[in-house]
Amino acid sequence: EFQQELKGSDMDATTESVKSLFSADRTALLVLFFLSFVYFLENFDRSLISVAPIPYIDYGSYEYSVLAGPAFTIIYTFGGVIFALASFTSRGSDSSNSGRAVSMSKFNILSATTLVFSVSFACTAFALYFWQQVLVRIVMGLAQSLITPFSTSIISDYFPAEVRGAAFGVFNLGTYLSFSLALSLGIYIYVTYGWQAGYLLFGVIGVLCAVLMPLFACTLKQPPAILKESISHEKNQENEEDVKNQGYISEPIRSLMHSVEARDLSSSTYDDTASEATSDRPALNLYEKIKL
Secondary structure, three states, X not given: OXXXXXXXXXXXXXHHHHHHHHOOOHHHHHHHHHXXXXXXXXXXXXXXXXXXXXXXXXXXXXXXHHHHOHHHHHHHHHHHHHHXXXXXXXXXXXXXXXXXXXXXXXXXXXXXXXXHHHHHHHHOOOOOOHHHHHHHHHHHHHHHOOHXXXXXXXXXXXXOHHHHXXXXXXXXXXXXXXXXXXXXXXXXXXXXXXXXXXXXHHHHHHHHXXXXXXXXXXXOOOOHHHHHHHHHHHHHHHHHHHHHXXXXXXXXXXXXXXXXXHHHHOHHHHHHHHHHHHHHHHHHHHHHHXXX
């Protein structure tokens, strides 16, 4: 019974999370579905080589193993780590930029990487030798290694913590949809139109997505997370200015500040300090505001 209750509570929590996700801001949902489609293209392009054989590649030898394995996977893995570390070290410099500039820079990087892997994927249809296919897979792996980090970062900007898990779940659907369609649609295109058709078709679709991405980003509102961070940064700057401006307090007010501080530290001098400050009550109020 306890396990059933626990399972029921988990289902209720999941249902509430999904409801909250689809009741989120329309802009956030558009961003999520757009990024999910780009992620779908990334995984589809990666897996098509297994269902649309390249005629001059021996799929029973090391050639296919190299193309499907080291030439892509190793570059994809280490490329993502390197770019993640570079992004982390440059994180502090982003705080000096406006929130919209930070958001646009993420979309621009994502657009550039989508363009690179889509063009390289289309070049699969034009490569004539094995070593050219190896270069194509290396470029694809390096470019695609940036898709997931920047996409998840953008999703985090647009979705609050309570629905972020559901948003990532929708985003990760691109993996399973791409594999299933590669086995059905990919094979159909290969049998009907030839081995090059699939590489060209989905390469062109990726290029269109890359071109439209900056235009799409320009129509979006500033992400709530970045907007909140920008407001916090502006408040910190204002507080720093207030601290600097305290250096211009006149000497009578400064003397009063010292007397009130002395009153706070020593109760024995409280009556004397208070009697002296009674005539300067407006100045005392001003000091209290300065302390706040």
